[in-house]
Amino acid sequence: MYHKLYKLTAILNINGISKTYGKVKALNNLSLQINQGEVFGILGPNGSGKTTTLGIILDVIKANSGTFTWFGEEPKKESRQKIGSLLETPNFYPYLNARQNLSIACKIKNVDDSDIDRVLDIVNLLTRADSKFKTYSLGMKQRLALGAALLGNPDVLLLDEPTNGLDPQGIAEVRTIIKNLAAEGKTIIMASHILDEVEKVCTHVAVLKLGNLLTTGPIETVLSKQEQVYVVADDLNLLKVTLGQIDGVSNIKASTSKIYLMLENGKDSAYLNKALFDKGITLSELGVQKPDLEANFLEIIN
Amino acid sequence: MLTLLQIELKKILPYKTFWVIFGLVFLLIPGVFFALGQVNPMGGKDMFSFPNVWNNLTYLASWFNLLIGMTFVILVCNEFSFKTFRQHVIDGQSKSDFIVAKILLMVVLATASMLYIFIVGALFGLVNTDNSAGLTEGIMYVGVYFIQALGYMSVALIIATLIRSTALSIIIFMLSILIESIVQVIIGIFSTAGIENYFPMEIIANLTPNPIMEAITVNQQAMQAGMQQPGMPPPAPIAEAIPLSTNVYIAVAYIIAIWGITYFILTKKDIK
Numbered sequence A: 001m002y003h004k005l006y007k008l009t010a011i012l013n014i015n016g017i018s019k020t021y022g023k024v025k026a027l028n029n030l031s032l033q034i035n036q037g038e039v040f041g042i043l044g045p046n047g048s049g050k051t052t053t054l055g056i057i058l059d060v061i062k063a064n065s066g067t068f069t070w071f072g073e074e075p076k077k078e079s080r081q082k083i084g085s086l087l088e089t090p091n092f093y094p095y096l097n098a099r100q101n102l103s104i105a106c107k108i109k110n111v112d113d114s115d116i117d118r119v120l121d122i123v124n125l126l127t128r129a130d131s132k133f134k135t136y137s138l139g140m141k142q143r144l145a146l147g148a149a150l151l152g153n154p155d156v157l158l159l160d161e162p163t164n165g166l167d168p169q170g171i172a173e174v175r176t177i178i179k180n181l182a183a184e185g186k187t188i189i190m191a192s193h194i195l196d197e198v199e200k201v202c203t204h205v206a207v208l209k210l211g212n213l214l215t216t217g218p219i220e221t222v223l224s225k226q227e228q229v230y231v232v233a234d235d236l237n238l239l240k241v242t243l244g245q246i247d248g249v250s251n252i253k254a255s256t257s258k259i260y261l262m263l264e265n266g267k268d269s270a271y272l273n274k275a276l277f278d279k280g281i282t283l284s285e286l287g288v289q290k291p292d293l294e295a296n297f298l299e300i301i302n
Numbered sequence B: 001m002l003t004l005l006q007i008e009l010k011k012i013l014p015y016k017t018f019w020v021i022f023g024l025v026f027l028l029i030p031g032v033f034f035a036l037g038q039v040n041p042m043g044g045k046d047m048f049s050f051p052n053v054w055n056n057l058t059y060l061a062s063w064f065n066l067l068i069g070m071t072f073v074i075l076v077c078n079e080f081s082f083k084t085f086r087q088h089v090i091d092g093q094s095k096s097d098f099i100v101a102k103i104l105l106m107v108v109l110a111t112a113s114m115l116y117i118f119i120v121g122a123l124f125g126l127v128n129t130d131n132s133a134g135l136t137e138g139i140m141y142v143g144v145y146f147i148q149a150l151g152y153m154s155v156a157l158i159i160a161t162l163i164r165s166t167a168l169s170i171i172i173f174m175l176s177i178l179i180e181s182i183v184q185v186i187i188g189i190f191s192t193a194g195i196e197n198y199f200p201m202e203i204i205a206n207l208t209p210n211p212i213m214e215a216i217t218v219n220q221q222a223m224q225a226g227m228q229q230p231g232m233p234p235p236a237p238i239a240e241a242i243p244l245s246t247n248v249y250i251a252v253a254y255i256i257a258i259w260g261i262t263y264f265i266l267t268k269k270d271i272k
């Protein structure tokens, strides 16, 4: 995968951030590191603290405790100017048109106005560039917000529910945009409550629930995106012990009738069959199962 | 700094509401001033000539300064209701940029109003002055009017930052004079130190003194000096007024304090 081509350079470091609203503990001692080139998904159900996390690292919400750094530096406005962000809702002046609104964002980010048409083209709003923002549909507003985040072609993007309010075609378009940006090596941090979305575009994921970090890591490990292999033999106990001695086998789990396992990349079921045969075990059944992400995810958050 | 001002102008130049209110103010000031001159028993000429025109015109314009303050409430509340302040911070502004930008904007608006008042006053004066009084006599009232405009807009800034909802902020802004009067009366009952005369809205309002009261005070002072002027009404007992220069210093101190407190309020809250 492409993210592995990069040396691990931390873009964002979050150290023990907590935030409470009255009695609600919105975030509980969250620590994360996000490295250059990662497409990092923050996944969690409604109210799990995703927006709170992004709001804190964008300096609009004050954490009760904890620290964070961008590009290895203390948070400051110049760092934010280098990040393209879409937080929760599209925020624009309703009486200004798309060009006028983006021109204000350009001034803040020190980006030349000539970039406006480029981003409007990417988000398919060029033909409506001179309409007032208040006349836009929900999906068009969301597109404009995404366009604003792309101004200045930033190396880091921070997107909170980027496909919110979009039609299926819009969702597909936005995912393609994100994938293309990722392929250019940009670092993307994306919050979503949609497993499918995170699974399709992210390389890494952190799962939040009620402000607690449940798990984090490369997406294939966290969501067990790898295919599962299952094997059956006469003596399941012996089979299990033997599997433990075979190179490249991991995540061995026994059910009453089968044993599930994962094979490391480059090793296939023929390899497994032969390795077991060499150790004197004959399999009565060997199969490959598509991963059930939904089940994995629900297992994590419950 | 220049960039911050450019951004502010990009927001308001295409904003219709802003132009409607400012257009009305700029039309009504000379219109009402002229009309008042026609109904004035002393005649318009006296009212419009140098140096009286400056005190008279700025006193009238001070009522419209309240309207300018209200416009400023709307401009600041917009940043909260459109969530554009939040977006600006996300995009890379700081909270102090927000305050500095609004201060720059109010300086520009106050300067524009002051220049306009200067032009209107100069025209009325030049047409109506027969005596030897020059244009610059009493012109300090125009400068003081500028400080008053800043004062009302600063009060607007802090109210809008505290309350954030446009409708409620406008109401509180309008009521602030009344609220202050009530507090003044209560304090006046319990204290004899006279601090109730130094409250912000009153200090700002007094920057453009009522010309009729001015005349009475002058008359009274003249009488005390033993120079009774015939034809003037007998002096009414007037509370000891704060001299205009002192009033200016206090107003400037209030304005700077309000800017500081507004910044403090902003740093204490999450940006919603």
Ligand SMILES: Nc1ncnc2c1ncn2[C@@H]1O[C@H](COP(=O)(O)OP(=O)(O)OP(=O)(O)O)[C@@H](O)[C@H]1O
Residues within 6 Å of the ligand: A021, A024, A025, A026, A044, A045, A046, A047, A048, A049, A050, A051, A052, A053, A193
């Ligand atoms: N301004 C606020 N005042 C009080 N409570 C808040 C505030 N903002 C967020 N919360 C609470 O903090 C918790 C986390 O909210 P947050 O917006 O971060 O969730 P989220 O993961 O972004 O959810 P969603 O998927 O619905 O966007 C919730 O319980 C929410 O009610």
Ligand SMILES: [Mg+2]
Residues within 6 Å of the ligand: A050, A051, A052, A088, A160
């Ligand atoms: Mg959210």
